[in-house]
Amino acid sequence: MIVIGVFTVIPMLMTIWISLNKWSMFTSITDMTFVGLDNYTRLLGDASRMQAITNTGIYVGLSVLITIPLALLIALLLYFPKLKGKGVVRTLLFATYVIPTIAIVIIWGNIYSPGYGPLSALVSAIGLTPPGWLSDPQWALVSLVIFNVWQMLGYYVILLIAGLTQINEELYEAARIDGAGRIRQTWSITIPLLRPSLIFVVLMTFVNSIQVFDPIYLLTQGGPANSTNVVGFEIQRSAFQYGMAGESSALAVSLFLMIVAVGGVLGIIMKGRKR
Amino acid sequence: MSASASTLRRRLAKPVQYVLLALVALIPLFPLYWLLISAMKTPAEFSQIPPTWFPSTPTLEPTVTALTAVPFLQSMMNSVIIAGGATISVLVTSILAGYVFAKHQFPGRDALFWGIIATMFLPPIVTIVPLYYLVSSMGLSDTYLGVLLPWLANAFGIFLMRQFIQDIPDELIEAARMDGAGEFRIVWQFVVPLLKPAIVTLAVFMFVYAWNNFLWPLSILKSEALYPVVLTLNRLMSYTMSFEYQNVVLAGAVIASLPTLLVFLVTQRVFVAGIAASGVKG
Secondary structure, X not given: OHHHHHHHHHHHHHHHXXXXXXXXXXXXXXXXXXXXXXXHHHHHHOHHHHHHHHHHXXXXXXXXXXXXXXXXXXXXXXXXXXXXXXXXXXXXXXXXXXXXXXXXXXXXXHHHOOOOOHHHHHHHHOOOOOXXXXXXXXXXXXXXXXXXXXXXXXXXXXXXXXXXXXXXXXXXXXXXXXXXXXXXXXXXXXXXXXXXXXXXXXXXXXXXHHOOOHHHHHHHOOOOOOOOOOHHHHHXXXXXXXXXXXXXXXXXXXXXXXXXHHHHHHHHHXXXXXX | OHHHHHHHHHHHHHHHHHHHHHHHHHHHHHXXXXXHHHHOOOHHHHOOOOOOOOOOOOOOHHHHHHHXXXXXXXXXXXXXXXXXXHHHHHHHHHHHHHHHHHHOOOOOHHHHHHHHHHXXXXXXXXXXXXXXXXXXXXXXXXXXXXXXXXXXXXXXXXXXXHHHHHOOOHHHHHHHHHOOOOXXXXXXXXXXXXXXXXXXXXXXXXXXXXXHOOHHHHHHOOOHHHOOHHHHHHHHHHHOOOHHHHHHHHHHHHHHHHHHHHHHHHHHHHHHHHHHHHHHHO
């Protein structure tokens, strides 16, 4: 508990304090000077950092929009029908979660590589011109979203299956007697009753994708043309490469506030539905 | 007409479901298959356009090159020390804290507990700058201990342990206390044996987390001799810009992933159930 206090709460307070100061990471902390909200107004005027915020929004939004329906469909497939081998598939899906991100970066960097990679070969095979994936400003961020979905999908599927096991079998029995078909049952029983799990998974997807750093640092360094610069990457780069701790912390506080806002809203929805 | 259509649909349902299942299985399998075969291709075959879908002459040479080009084995040891240390420490702190939260009354207990849970949603990137400053001002930057320090306790672990310990009947603990067992003995002799699934889950979770974490060691470590595997792999990645030697990098990715994959596969039944339980109980 002390460890959590010292290494979570104090740093958070320090982040807020540093964000109100001007401090180069390469000098002593005693050289810090108070500048009030200067870092925040500078942030608003900095096109590159503002774009990082927009990119993060797109990245998070797309991650949630792709992950949730996909994870739900897979969870339904792996829970309801009696199929041989579905346990194995579940384990395989989850396996991507335990592989180091850098290894996944290497795999997908190769899959995406124009010409040499299988993805471009597949796209060409069906007669289309493959995009440049990570080197194309229009595709780079989307490519990173696909990467994120692939890595995390299994984890969310497991959480949703766990939620499905909590739904009383008898409800389906009753619905079947009333003549409700599969799709009808899914809409009026499964999804409403799965809501707590669904909201939890949305929250986890949100929190996990808003802090994305590793794949950006390793694959694109924010490029091409700033198209994959995200807040997490910009925080680390501003501080550890440029030494601008104040600006970096202002961005970190902004990220924190976004999480509190969205987390709060989701939390209220979750609590409200439980009652 | 409609009856025969519905029997037809029912007869088709199973095969369709199996096709879907196979497609879902391909999602994780294809990239992993691609990793394995690419790591076994010769440089010449590897840089072919379009790519081949099966290595014509599988070779372990990229693996050998990866192992010798960078100090992989040394890094493996570093990762074992860091991930192992974090795992043991998190187990001890989580069981003790979880026990206190589950079985002891004190003022402000629930507020404190939910406060700790809230930190679960605080991304490390938000506090990276002060954390770096704190650890280096203790003189611990560029040491194993410096990497380990923020990982000694963990909100998810405390949460998981509290949920599992709550399910242990109070009578059992009362009985042990009657027999004159001290608190530490109660935890060690009576609580821990009942927590096996939770312990396995948390151990695997923490080991994987610490093994795979990239941001924190990247920020706090300078000397390559202390690099965990993920940083060494990054080094290997930046050495080889030329495409035909990317097979060496891919071989490195296989090596770096094996330990966590093995730990996961050995424990997957218990681990997956534990992760699922953590979601339901939350």
